[in-house]
Amino acid sequence: MCGICGFVSRQDIKLTQLKEMNDTMYHRGPNDSGEEIYGLKDGYSVGLAQRRLSIQDLSALGHQPMHSDNGRISVVFNGEIYNFHELRENLSDYSFCSTCDTEVIIAAYLKWGISCVDFFNGMFAIALLDREKEELYLIRDCIGKKPMYYMENGAELVFASELKPIMSYPGFEKKIKKEVISRYLYQQYINAPETIFENVYKLEPGAILRVSVNSKSLALTKETWKYWDIKDVYAKQRQHMVTDYAQAKGELKELLKKATASRMIADVPLGSFLSGGYDSSLITAMAQEHSSEPVKTFSIGFQEERYNEAKYAKEVADYLGTNHTELYIDEKQMFDLVESIPKYYDEPFADSSQIPSMLVSALAREHVTVALSGDGGDEFFCGYNIYENVAQAQMLDMAGAAVHGICGLPFINKAGLSKKLPFRVRVIAENRNKETKTQFGASNYIMRAGAMVKNDGSELPCHYEIESKYGESKWQIRRMLLDMDTYLPGDILCKVDRASMKYSLEARCPILDRDVMEYSYRIPHEYKFYKGDKKHILKDIAYDYIPKELLDRPKVGFGVPLDKWLRGPLKEQLLSYSERDYLEKQGIFDSAYVSNMIREYIKTGDGGPATGANYSKLSWSFFIFEQWYQYYFK
Template sequence: MCGICGFVSKQNITREQLKIMNDTMIHRGPDDSGEEIYPIRNGYQVGLAQRRLSIMDLSPLGHQPMHSANGRISVVYNGEIYNFQELKEELKDYPFRSTCDTEVIIAAYLKWGIDCISRLNGMFAICIFDREDDTVYLVRDRIGKKPLYYELSDGNLIFGSELKPLMAREGFQKRIRKDVLSRYLFQQYINAPDSIFEQVYKLEPGGILQFHYGEVKTWKYWDIKNVYHEMRKNPVTDYEQAKSELKALLQKAVKSRMIADVPLGAFLSGGYDSSLMTAMAQEASSEPVKTFSIGFHEERYNEAGYARAVAEHLGTKHTELIIDEAEMFKLVESIPKYYDEPFADSSQIATMLVSKLAREQVTVALSGDGGDEFFCGYNIYENVRQAQRLDMLGGMVHGICNLPGLKQAGLEGKLPFRVRVIAGNRGKESKTQFGAGNYVTRAQKMVLGEGQPCHFEIESEYGVSDWQIRRMLLDMDTYLPGDILCKVDRASMKYSLEARCPILDKEVMEYSFRMDHSLKYDKGNKKRILKDIAYDYIKRELLDRPKVGFGVPMDQWLRGPLREQLTDMCSREYLKKQRIFDADFTADMIEGYMKTGDKGPATGENYSKLTWSFFTFQQWYQTYMK
């Protein structure tokens, strides 16, 4: 696990400047660093840099940039290739010097070219420089576990694992993209390929960028919708077969992620996914696995007792930390430093706390991320199924409410909230993304100028009629990489901790697409098959309970200790100088939010999420734009 950055540029970027860029990511790789610059043809030079967190082959032989034995290839890379030992068997002709997976990438490229990426099973952000034709490739793993930003300007390419190295480059233009802000306020993250800055992009999950003397090509070697339909050609419908084969794939994925030359443990919330990953890790280990959980004094957030019970059942070496609101609050001001793009998923704070706890004993931690998206675990999937059943009726209600006279009377706005949501869900490209329409309206009105739609209006691309499946695929493309994996990456790397996700193994993901949907969701039983595998290891009564999840008391904070700061951020004078938000509308909305109190999510009138998104944007702005 590391951080990488570099460039292909005609500008005179010195090694000292490259080191400044690289050192902005010292938290991602405190153990070693390397910066090199190579002149190439047509007036370009290539710069490659890496900050290293030593996981495999702790010796200097793992240093990067790493070069091929013949000098043709140079690589900087962030991540883990879990099948590197199998690939090494196929690459015996190469004169390996190290035992790390980076050198396997080099050997694979020399044998198979850039198509070697499809053979890699892991999480990664890679830059490959091929001196044979002066081509540079940027590559990102299939599901977007590892981040990779790039800037294209004046025929130059600059890239980095985070935005900080790009911002540290001399001459970088901090021009905010206002068109992404309404969607950010609504979704609470900025999804690839967009970023907060003009001319800066995120390489999409499963994506490759080729740069050759200023010419740029991008394509996907692994795309959710295409892989889904390809896998569906060979479906698995038998439940016992699916359970047996999926269990074996998960066991293999967990075992491969336990290969490390440093201490390893697991996050344990006590839910199905983290408990199953921990159980399989314990099964594969010759000694008790170290597990970590945090708890809260506030009972509505506290799952520590469940995690403790699972740990005792499995026999792990468990560490638990009970924290209070004050400890969570202390981390608020550090959010923009480590999430160097506006990001407003408040569970980032709890994720940072459990990462800090784990890092005191281990350098690698297993997590259960991906179980909800690939095996139908979120409550929204139940709501989506109900919404599809009621869609025709909702269309009739919408039509009646828009008859002459009734429309003028605003009848639809007077309907009960849930009825109003179903009736208003008329967007053909966003059927599974229904919600409070006034949230969308307010997010759009807050920002000056035209912006992107708040929803991802791409649902027809999936070619799936079942709304539940369609929403799962959409979440794999957007919410999982843009929010969940971003949250875990930045939170864990804040403390130089590597998080590994067995459920997001290539073979597991692709096998999940082959499974008939009824094996995942059956008459309201979400995540059916994953639960049944978990029951093979853990007593049912230890796992069966409502999903809680991490969160913070944002309403109390925004109306309490953050009130003065928020008031300054939304003052009309400040907003008019900033020229990003509609000063009058935004100030009125947030002032109203602070006065009215919590009306409850069922009304669609508690704007805490929009306000928190606004607050975290302004916090980011004051950190980087002042």
């Protein structure tokens, strides 16, 4: 686990400047750093840099940039290749100098070319320079566990694990991409390939970007493609369905055991996050099965009983016999982290569960350098409550179409009767866009997210209008695939990466193993959602390790008292951000609209006159944006 950055440019970038870029990510790799610059044709040069958090081969032999024995290939790499031992056996013709997975990347590229990525099972962001071809490749893992940003303007390209090195690049202009802000306010994160800045992008999960010099134009030629795409992999795997439940359960269990065991390979202390829920409990149980000593487990508790799952985690830990550490946190400990959000998240990111995620990461880092997590179980095995709602909405869709048609009649519309319909009926009736069928929600929220921003017509829609590409008629499955493409990498994995790396902690996710993900597509949906039981097959595997009575309870999740904060200790700060004069000078938001909305929210909980709705989500998204803006622009 590390941070990487670099460039391809004709600018005269000094090694000291590359080092300054690299050192903005010190928290991602405090153990070592390396920076090098190489010449290319036509006056171009390539810079590669890495901050290292030593996990495999702690010696100097793991230093990066790392080079091939013939000097042709140079690599900087963030992440882990979990099957590197298996790959190494097939690369015996290469003369290895180290025992780390970085060198396996080099050997694999020399043998198979860029198609080597098809053999990698892991989480990674890789920058690989081929001096013979004078090409630079940027590569991101299948599901987007590790981040990769890049800035390009035709004449140069700058890349990094975070935005801070790019912001530190000589001559970089911080121009805000206004068209993403409405979607950010609604979704609370910015999904790939977009970022908050113009000319800056996230490399999408499962993608490769190739950069080379065009001698005729003295410009850079860039080509991007997907080597692993959810819609394609899903369609391919569905052709090989496993229709016997016992077989599916047995094979999935073995894949999860193998994925967990491979993620326990480390030359540093390792533990596991344990919330007491199905996913983290199952992964912890499998880790305990593979360990010769009690696995170190970590959980945080809340004083407020309705949010507290620590007592359940303790029961699971006691049953499994782990070496358990728990920390009960109060509201002040959560509140104290609000100020650090922009520094470590780089761009506006308003999923408030980032705060308890940072706290449990800080706790784990006191004892270990690597922590296993249960991320991915909900998306791949149908765990979220929204999936139940989606299934119900599909059954009511025809009735919703009829209501929508009736409400569109002139005399009904004129009388405003549609506004008097119950909320659930209105949401289903308004859900007419075929590309966003599973993303229904309050139209007021979407309208307000758009109205808050000064628009010129180029803004991105708040929803992702891409659902037809999955070729799936069942809404529940379609929404799961959409979440794998958007919410999982854009929100969940981003949250965990920044929260853990803030404390130089590596988080590993066995459920997001490539083989596990691909196998999940072969499992019939009714094995995942069985008679209303979400994650049925995953729960069934968990019961092989842990008694049902220790796990079977409603999902809770982390709770952060946003309303209390925004109307209490953050009130004056929020009000100052929404002053009309300030917003007018900033030139991003509709000053009158936002100022009125925030004041109504603080006063009554409403998002404006006569709305009768709580707009804490939009108010928090706005607050986090302004906090980020103050940090990076003021």
